[in-house]
Amino acid sequence: MHGSHGAAVRGRAHADTAADGAIVVVHHPIRYPHEQHPKGAETIEVAPGILWARVPLPFRLNHVNCWLIRETNGWTLIDTGTANPEARAVWEALFQGVLAGAPIVRLIATHGHTDHVGLSGWLSEKSGGAPFHITLVEWLSATLRIDEARSPLRPENIKFLNSHGCDTDTIEGFADERRRTHAQMVPLPPAIERLKNGTRLTFGGRQWETMVCGGHAAEHASFWCAEDNLLIAGDQVLSKISPMIGVFPTEPEADPLTEYLASLDRFRALPADALVLPSHGLPFTGLHTRVEELAYHHGLRLAELERLMERPSTAMDLARGLFPKPVAEGQARHAFSETLAHANHLMTHGRAVRTLDGQGRYLFARAR
Ligand SMILES: [Zn+2]
Structure with missing residues (x-):
């Protein structure tokens, strides 16, 4: 999931109030060079x-x-969409069109989530085994997820969900997501x-530096x-939208939000006027403003969560x-x-x- 809008931002120098009440920073506003998507x-x-190119997701x-990058001898492709028929149809049409010949x-691949690598194995076959660039962890974790989808949620996973107060419907939601993986991903390229x-x-005649971040x-x-x-x-x-930062049954004690917030410093260090090509939504400029909005969005959530923790509660109740x-x-x-x-993170x-309460459930409370 990708979370809700993070429109509000802490007022700094030259802040102004927009019609919807959100405070926006006006010295490097977010601008969209293209109003329409393909x-x-x-x-x-x-x-x-x-x-x-914009590939549909179910x-x-x-x-x-997805980014199609022209080379002197062909194309570099970045990310793929899921393995649903609509996404394959768009790729087939691209092969008949702009990619032909x-x-x-x-x-x-930017990372191993279904919508980014679901068709990478298929595109790899079509390319006759072109080199596939991805981080090791993302390749392994996507491969593991396809493998896990063959078996139901394990008792350890269900115990974790129960310990945080998840109801049967929510647990079934996790089980369901797991079962659906096979419809959304074909096996990844084998190397x-x-x-x-x-x-x-180097791709598309440009030099690129890889920035590996968590969160x-x-x-x-x-x-x-x-x-x-x-x-x-x-x-x-x-x-x-704000990228999904979540804890899942495979790593119950993870603290991805601390990693994510730390990663934002790396983007603060890039030029404010860089053209940003994101995986969802429109390309934009105004990187620093967007980074502050994202940081502020999580800050608000954390403050609200602290307030909710005045009453000791399970994570599901807090949700x-x-x-x-x-x-x-x-x-x-x-x-x-x-x-x-x-x-x-808190x-x-x-x-x-x-x-732990008497029923083996974790209760979170605000620290005094
Ligand atoms: Zn993702």
Whole structure:
């Protein structure tokens, strides 16, 4: 899931109040060079040789941006969409259209989530085995998720969900998500070229530096081109929605929010006027403003969670207070994962404590 809008931002110098009451920073406002996104198998050239394609997803978040990068000898493709028929149809149309007559010479994945690598194995086959660049952890974790989907949730996983007060419907939501994996992903390419933080890559005639960050995924890769002031951001920085930061049954004690907030410093260090190519939504400029909005958005959530913890509560109860609408609309498991990420962050920073009640459930309380 990707969370709600993070429109409000702390007022700083030259802050102003927008019509909806949100405070916006006006010295580096967010601007969108393209008001429209590409439709069907259309592409839009967002920088010389970088084509933007929009692949449909069968989720609430209904699309992912994929980047088609022109090489002298073919194409580099970044990210893929899920393995649903609509996404395959868009790719087939791209192969008949803009990609016709030249080979795929390289595949790159920003991270291992379904919407980014679901079709990477299929595209790899189509390319005759072009090199596939991804971080090791993301390749392994996506491969593991496909494998896990063959078996039901294990008792340890259910125990974890019970210990945080999850109801049967929410647990069933996790089980269901697991079962659906096979419809959304084909097996990943069987070999990789490993991306690490700082790896320098040349594609599309430009030099890119790989920025590996945690938070949204364990080893998410963004790509920075200093010469042309371009950032292929993946999901790490999105223009309107806040990337999902969640704790899942595979790593119950994780604190991804601390990693995510730390990663934002790396983007603060890039030029304010960089053109950002995110995996969802529209390309934009105004990176620093967006980073402050994202940080502030999480700050608000943390403060609200602290307030809710005045009454010692399970993570699931806190999720109902923090995200009443998503819970009511059947997004309880996302709300739970995101709430637990915020609770674990508060624990790391000494702002919350956790105790076990008589029924083996964890209660979070505000630290005194
Ligand atoms: Zn993602």
